[in-house]
Amino acid sequence: MTTRVYDVIIIGAGSIGLPTAFFMAQAGLRPLVIDQFASPGQGSNKAAIGGIRATHSAASKIRLCLKSIEVFSTWKETYGDNIEWVRGGYSFVAYREREASVLKDLLKVQQAYGLDIRWLDRDELLEVIPDLQPDYLLGGTYSPGDGSASPLLTAHAFYTHAKERGAEFRFRERVTGIIRRRGKVVGVRTDQGGYATETVINAAGPWARAVAQMCGLDTPVAPDSHEAGITEPVARFLEPMVVDIRPAEGSKNYYFYQHGSGALLFCITPEPPIVGTDRRETSEFLPMIAPRMVGLMPKLANIRVRRTWRGLYPMTPDGFPIVGLSRELAGYIYAVGMCGQGYMLGPGVGALLSRLVQEELTPEDEQTLEELSPYREFGGEERLK
Numbered sequence: 001m002t003t004r005v006y007d008v009i010i011i012g013a014g015s016i017g018l019p020t021a022f023f024m025a026q027a028g029l030r031p032l033v034i035d036q037f038a039s040p041g042q043g044s045n046k047a048a049i050g051g052i053r054a055t056h057s058a059a060s061k062i063r064l065c066l067k068s069i070e071v072f073s074t075w076k077e078t079y080g081d082n083i084e085w086v087r088g089g090y091s092f093v094a095y096r097e098r099e100a101s102v103l104k105d106l107l108k109v110q111q112a113y114g115l116d117i118r119w120l121d122r123d124e125l126l127e128v129i130p131d132l133q134p135d136y137l138l139g140g141t142y143s144p145g146d147g148s149a150s151p152l153l154t155a156h157a158f159y160t161h162a163k164e165r166g167a168e169f170r171f172r173e174r175v176t177g178i179i180r181r182r183g184k185v186v187g188v189r190t191d192q193g194g195y196a197t198e199t200v201i202n203a204a205g206p207w208a209r210a211v212a213q214m215c216g217l218d219t220p221v222a223p224d225s226h227e228a229g230i231t232e233p234v235a236r237f238l239e240p241m242v243v244d245i246r247p248a249e250g251s252k253n254y255y256f257y258q259h260g261s262g263a264l265l266f267c268i269t270p271e272p273p274i275v276g277t278d279r280r281e282t283s284e285f286l287p288m289i290a291p292r293m294v295g296l297m298p299k300l301a302n303i304r305v306r307r308t309w310r311g312l313y314p315m316t317p318d319g320f321p322i323v324g325l326s327r328e329l330a331g332y333i334y335a336v337g338m339c340g341q342g343y344m345l346g347p348g349v350g351a352l353l354s355r356l357v358q359e360e361l362t363p364e365d366e367q368t369l370e371e372l373s374p375y376r377e378f379g380g381e382e383r384l385k
């Protein structure tokens with residue numbers, strides 16, 4: 001083991017580990033980030049299509065994502081890098097009373113938290129998204145403050161700025177053990193050596209359970225596969241992320257938006273879930289999502305798809321992340337189970353973890369951590385996972 005003692009060791013340079021390293025280094029801490037892949041953001045992070053919204057159904061995620069939006073939206077003017085942030089908004093559309101009533105119920109909760117979200121009736125919604133299929137359209141929610149950015153550019157930005165501020169990174173190195181002594185973390189073992197620390201953050205995404213088990217703990221994170229795709233670029237015609245929550249054979253919701261380059265990015269939630277770590281794209285994804293997208297927006301019939309890919313959601317039983325200190329092992333912190341929203345949660349979670357490690361939690365942080373506690377019942381269910 002080296003003699004150097006790091007303030008914090010973060011396992012995983014992904015959507016969560018990178019902003020966490022950045023906020024910690026900015027606060028004057030010396031974190032070490034270890035990742036098995038060759039460069040930042042190569043796990044689930046690079047599979048994300050870049051959607052960012054604060055319009056969730058629980059206070060914890062709303063708070064974290066409001067902070068994230070503040071960071072994403074001001075990144076360029078504050079730190080200089082273009083992470084392709086666009087405030088295009090989100091719209092959950094409804095063609096049946098069932099979805100309209102789910103969305104309207106949720107709207108009351110979201111508005112109670114002060115979120116900028118409202119219901120648009122059919123004609124108002126068509127003004128915002130003129131190319132939606134108008135037949136049977138009832139309306140939808142619209143949250144103009146939400147948006148999108150590039151997960152890869154964001155990863156790179158957090159990485160370079162964390163490094164400039166003193167964070168250290170080790171790539172192509174796999175954590176193989178967490179060293180504990182008398183109920184406390186004392187270091188981390190890897191396939192290339194060892195590092196001393198009293199604080200370890202498990203930010204290992206889809207691989208979080210295996211990392212927890214390295215120190216005799218467990219965490220209910222099970223990866224499942226999701227596919228996404230990108231089209232050729234076309235002239236701008238769509239501002240918000242469009243989400244259709246109607247279930248269909250083989251899938252639940254799907255969502256898509258037009259990126260700043262003009263390309264459309266799209267993604268679907270398979271039903272039943274495809275549990276496991278398989279990241280090979282399939283020939284079933286496009287035939288499943290294409291008719292749904294063209295049905296919703298007939299104009300898309302002739303657009304060409306350039307590429308599809310597959311990535312992993314680190315899922316939890318209730319659809320909420322698991323964030324907080326271990327009670328069994330002093331110095332061990334969970335930052336896992338981000339489900340389908342780890343990219344948008346990243347900066348908010350990173351800033352929170354930085355305050356947690358420095359023992360500077362606010363009363364709101366305490367509430368957030370209570371909702372996301374590793375020791376909760378896992379009985380509820382996030383309504384918009």
Ligand SMILES: Cc1cc2nc3c(=O)[nH]c(=O)nc-3n(C[C@H](O)[C@H](O)[C@H](O)COP(=O)(O)OP(=O)(O)OC[C@H]3O[C@@H](n4cnc5c(N)ncnc54)[C@H](O)[C@@H]3O)c2cc1C
Binds near residue numbers: 035339
């Ligand atoms: C198709 C698709 C679309 C998505 N779209 C969105 C979206 O629009 N918006 C959104 O917010 N989210 C989206 N997501 C979800 C998002 O990608 C994830 O929630 C997020 O990336 C998880 O972040 P993470 O940091 O927990 O995991 P990761 O980004 O996977 O990072 C974990 C890192 O830990 C490393 N690691 C694990 N074990 C070890 C070990 N033993 N040693 C060393 N390193 C280790 C891995 O190599 C990896 O780099 C999407 C996901 C998919 C698959």
